[in-house]
Amino acid sequence: MSTAEPTYDVIVIGAGAAGLMxxxxxxxxxxxxxxxxxxKQAGKKILISGGGRCNFTNxxxxxxxxxxxxxxxxxxxxxxxxxxxFLAMVEKHQIAWHEKTLGQLFCDDSAxxxxxxxxxxxxxxxxxxxxxxEILSVRYTAQYHVDTSEGMYIADKLVVACGGLxxxxxxxxxxxxxxxxxxxxxxxxxxxxxVPFTLHDHDKASFAELTGVATDVVAEAxxxxxxEAMLFTHRGLSGxxxxxxxxxxxxxxxxxxxxxxxxxxxxxxxxxxxxxxKLSLANALSRWLPKRLVQVLIERGQWPNxxxxxxxxxxxxxxxxxxxxxxxxPNGTEGYRTAEVTLGGVNVDEVSSKTMESLKQPGLxxxxxxxxxxxxxxxxxFQWAWSSGWVAGQSV
Ligand code: FDA
Numbered sequence: 001m002s003t004a005e006p007t008y009d010v011i012v013i014g015a016g017a018a019g020l021m022x023x024x025x026x027x028x029x030x031x032x033x034x035x036x037x038x039x040k041q042a043g044k045k046i047l048i049s050g051g052g053r054c055n056f057t058n059x060x061x062x063x064x065x066x067x068x069x070x071x072x073x074x075x076x077x078x079x080x081x082x083x084x085x086f087l088a089m090v091e092k093h094q095i096a097w098h099e100k101t102l103g104q105l106f107c108d109d110s111a112x113x114x115x116x117x118x119x120x121x122x123x124x125x126x127x128x129x130x131x132x133x134e135i136l137s138v139r140y141t142a143q144y145h146v147d148t149s150e151g152m153y154i155a156d157k158l159v160v161a162c163g164g165l166x167x168x169x170x171x172x173x174x175x176x177x178x179x180x181x182x183x184x185x186x187x188x189x190x191x192x193x194x195v196p197f198t199l200h201d202h203d204k205a206s207f208a209e210l211t212g213v214a215t216d217v218v219a220e221a222x223x224x225x226x227x228e229a230m231l232f233t234h235r236g237l238s239g240x241x242x243x244x245x246x247x248x249x250x251x252x253x254x255x256x257x258x259x260x261x262x263x264x265x266x267x268x269x270x271x272x273x274x275x276x277x278k279l280s281l282a283n284a285l286s287r288w289l290p291k292r293l294v295q296v297l298i299e300r301g302q303w304p305n306x307x308x309x310x311x312x313x314x315x316x317x318x319x320x321x322x323x324x325x326x327x328x329x330p331n332g333t334e335g336y337r338t339a340e341v342t343l344g345g346v347n348v349d350e351v352s353s354k355t356m357e358s359l360k361q362p363g364l365x366x367x368x369x370x371x372x373x374x375x376x377x378x379x380x381x382f383q384w385a386w387s388s389g390w391v392a393g394q395s396v
Pocket of ligand 1: 013014015016017018019036037038039042043044045046048049050051054055056057133134135161162163164166167170171172173174175339340341367368369370378379380381382383385
């Protein structure tokens, strides 16, 4: 081994959410840490997340909001470094924050504050973050030899924090999975999650005019339900309800949507028919649903757009069924191009839940999204990155 090659205690590949958290935590333990990333900027996904304000955690975080082949795996890390621990760091840095909805915590000003905080903590801990560095190969011979575009780096421990496949234009690559396979790990099949749906041509044509229309719904696929907003896009369906359900949806599945979860529309229409018989069906439904959506539903449902007085009980029953049990079969999803996360990943049964160390290869760690742990929408995925990064940082 050449003495000219810089040697560290720990090399972390990936200066994203998990990698930075691991780097600063290990640095605080006086480890010599090098964090490598091929991007020009650290934490690119943090910067664009939450519409630029970063939904950095969720007050209600618990293992129930995570998908994995082994749902128990995330428990230890989430309980050792909690949402409150991360919030304490945010407050220490005097970053103003607010709860938007459903326990989701956002920066008041900018996601840049979160990246600046993590970079500051890395620097204070003596952790070196080196960007614009391509990883060429990794070799293990008693130590990890990481060959890069900037030279060879050597360390006793290697942490793989290169994330998943979502948003390749932000620098996502399959490197994490490739390294896992190199060291004999298995990969739970990956697919895009928290991703908008695309529709078949006939549905796309009939909903095209609804682009931008949003309404609160309960969406259900594979016996899982989310009560949030649904948004029509020029490609199909998005909004939190659809993004959430996309992580549970399998190709070919229907999605069942209750378009008016807070009303019993059949009963409402019957009583309105008695009170306002001359009101048209379209005007009646527009009290609860967006007007443009009502027009399209009337056409698609072939409901008679008559005055309420002229609607039979049977017609009202049909409308009730269609509104509370709207069924749509997506054509697919927008895929990794727009997905927020990647489902699946490094098989967690081959990784210690206490330390994130590989059970197959000593000194090798996996953290963050590269693992088969995926959170719901709402700050859970960053919390997983913080918790798993912290746990590994305590152990390396
Ligand atoms: P992350 O992807 O953050 O970091 C991986 C790092 O590895 C990157 O810096 C990348 O450049 C680097 N890398 C990859 N391949 C490499 C290679 N070959 N060589 C060198 N470096 C390499 N979550 C949440 O909780 N709240 C939110 O508001 C949002 N919002 C959001 C918006 C959008 C548009 C997206 C795409 C995602 C979100 N997320 C989110 C999800 C969240 O961003 C994601 O789960 C975490 O960033 C995962 O953290 P990791 O550190 O594991 O990967």
